[in-house]
Amino acid sequence: MSMSPLSVAIVGGGIGGAATAYALLQRGMDVRLYEQAAVLTEVGAGVAIQPNGVRMLRRLGLGDELIRSGARWIDPQFRRADGSYAAAMWPPELAGQIEFYGMHRADLLAMFVDRLPADIVKVGHRCIGLEQDDEQAVITFANGLRTTADVVIAADGIHSTLQQFVVAPSAPLYSGSVAYRGVIPAESVSWPPGAMRNWLGAGRHFLVFPVRAGLLINYVGFVTTDEPMKESWSARGDPSALAREFAGWDPMVETIIAQVKATFRWGLFDREPLATWTRGRLTLLGDAAHPMLPHIGQGANQAIEDAVALATVLSHADRKSAPRAMLIYEQLRRERTAGVQRMSRVSGARYDASSGDLHTRDRKLDAQRQERAWVWNYDAYAEAEAAAASL
Numbered sequence: 001m002s003m004s005p006l007s008v009a010i011v012g013g014g015i016g017g018a019a020t021a022y023a024l025l026q027r028g029m030d031v032r033l034y035e036q037a038a039v040l041t042e043v044g045a046g047v048a049i050q051p052n053g054v055r056m057l058r059r060l061g062l063g064d065e066l067i068r069s070g071a072r073w074i075d076p077q078f079r080r081a082d083g084s085y086a087a088a089m090w091p092p093e094l095a096g097q098i099e100f101y102g103m104h105r106a107d108l109l110a111m112f113v114d115r116l117p118a119d120i121v122k123v124g125h126r127c128i129g130l131e132q133d134d135e136q137a138v139i140t141f142a143n144g145l146r147t148t149a150d151v152v153i154a155a156d157g158i159h160s161t162l163q164q165f166v167v168a169p170s171a172p173l174y175s176g177s178v179a180y181r182g183v184i185p186a187e188s189v190s191w192p193p194g195a196m197r198n199w200l201g202a203g204r205h206f207l208v209f210p211v212r213a214g215l216l217i218n219y220v221g222f223v224t225t226d227e228p229m230k231e232s233w234s235a236r237g238d239p240s241a242l243a244r245e246f247a248g249w250d251p252m253v254e255t256i257i258a259q260v261k262a263t264f265r266w267g268l269f270d271r272e273p274l275a276t277w278t279r280g281r282l283t284l285l286g287d288a289a290h291p292m293l294p295h296i297g298q299g300a301n302q303a304i305e306d307a308v309a310l311a312t313v314l315s316h317a318d319r320k321s322a323p324r325a326m327l328i329y330e331q332l333r334r335e336r337t338a339g340v341q342r343m344s345r346v347s348g349a350r351y352d353a354s355s356g357d358l359h360t361r362d363r364k365l366d367a368q369r370q371e372r373a374w375v376w377n378y379d380a381y382a383e384a385e386a387a388a389a390s391l
Contacts, residue, residue: 005030006314006322009125009139009149011162013040014301015047016286017155018112023060023311032149033116034141036126036156040113042105044217045181046211048073049101049108051376053301056308057111057203059381065111070101071210072195081201083250089196091138095377098114098376102128102209104183104195104217108300127156130165130282134318137281150319151326152282153310155303158269160288170271175348179266180221180242184259186210189219189252199253205346206246206253219256221246221296222268222348237265238367266295270345276330283326285310290337295348298340298375305380312384316391328387336378343371 006029010017013035021033023260039350049057049070057066076089090098122313129140132153137152152164161170196209211218223245246253270293277284286303310329317325 003267003353006317006319007149007242008032008151008153009034009137009147010153010316011039012155012157012160012286013113013123013141014042014155014286014287014303015109015112015120015300016288016306017153019060019304019307019348020153020155020285020310022112022115023307025116025120026060026310027185027315029311029314030068032120032122032147034127036124038123038149040109040121040123042109043262044183045105045220046102046209046216047105047108047300048131048182049103049288050297050301050372051099052378052380053304054099054101056304056380056381061306062111066101066103069107069111069213071212071214072194073100073102073196073209074195075192076100076209077198079197079199079250080200081204081249083199083252086200087175100196102211104211104216104218105300124136127154127161132161132280132282133282136223150281151314151322153285154282154288154387155285156288158287158291160284161281162273163284163288164283165282166273167276170274172269173179173271175268175270176226177222177224177268177348179207179235179268179294180223180229180263181219181266182260182263183211183216183218184256186214186217189217189255197252199250201249204245206249208256217256219260221257232292232321235265235267237263239263241265256343268348270341273334273341277334278323278326278330280323281326283310283330289333290341292337292341295349296340296344296375298344302337302340305378308338309333309380309384312381312390313391316388319391325388325391328390329384332380332383332387340375343375344353364380 008029008031010033021031024031078086080086089142093285128142131138136148140146199206207220215222243257271291277289285306313325313329
């Protein structure tokens with residue numbers, strides 16, 4: 001194995017890219033992180049860190065920070081639109097074993113970025129091209145910079161520039177739904193500590209959970225619509241339109257919406273799984289590889305799994321074997337993430353609770369619990385360590 005560390009260029013400074021940079025640094029690699037924006041930042045919304053994500057954050061030494069910055073779900077319930085109880089997310093006897101944390105997306109990003117040496121983060125660098133040969137890869141940026149690396153990781157999101165250098169991009173698939181989302185102070189509605197609520201109604205559902213150590217609550221109002229939508233995480237929405245969509249629901253839903261001064265309106269799109277993620281010294285990660293709908297809350301968790309798996313495999317590689325290591329990473333991750341993508345799509349369809357038949361709805365919730373056990377129990381680090389033995 002080469003005495004010099006692998007040089008790795010990561011394009012994209014979101015959660016997946018920053019997590020990968022941190023994981024690679026822990027493994028002693030020479031890392032540079034390039035982001036087109038002027039600062040590394042996330043929009044004001046929440047994310048659920050689920051048991052598989054918790055496992056990876058602990059592997060990265062961030063378990064204590066997760067507990068400090070997150071808000072653990074201790075009472076997750078599904079409710080009908082009128083507020084009546086429908087089902088628990090998991091059986092009461094498992095409450096002490098299943099760890100879910102709500103986190104503000106900016107806090108999750110900061111967990112990684114704050115631990116990166118300042119000189120490895122290069123903001124204001126918009127990637128416009130890539131060339132590679134058997135020895136190295138060369139990235140070109142709009143500001144004129146050209147930089148070389150042994151490995152390039154495309155973590156540049158659902159509209160990835162680098163994806164085209166691996167595979168023909170997948171067309172966006174509109175789900176038929178939009179989501180209004182944002183955060184409000186928890187105290188403004190006397191939100192119960194640790195409570196998650198998902199109110200289910202015909203063609204709509206309204207999800208609320210705590211973030212930022214319980215100081216804020218994150219809300220997401222999902223609405224089916226045929227209206228053409230822009231594929232954007234950060235398009236501004238109209239709070240009055242949100243209020244109209246959920247008028248007459250549980251008074252708590254209306255109370256929460258009454259506190260909303262600004263909201264994002266997000267058209268929900270995903271893609272078909274890609275045929276390949278890797279070409280030579282370039283590989284894809286996170287939304288650049290597997291964008292998924294939010295209905296099972298796995299997008300950030302899967303990106304963190306990607307980060308740990310890729311860093312683990314590359315830690316066993318040298319400059320010569322790095323392309324083969326990235327193929328191993330792809331083989332580990334592509335089938336799993338495709339399965340999670342499919343689950344997310346199917347789960348969205350299940351949320352139409354127009355039937356008053358609680359028994360039917362409970363059967364669907366039970367099916368979801370079984371599927372999610374497959375997601376939650378996975379250990380990306382252990383799988384990657386085993387697979388890297390072949391290098």
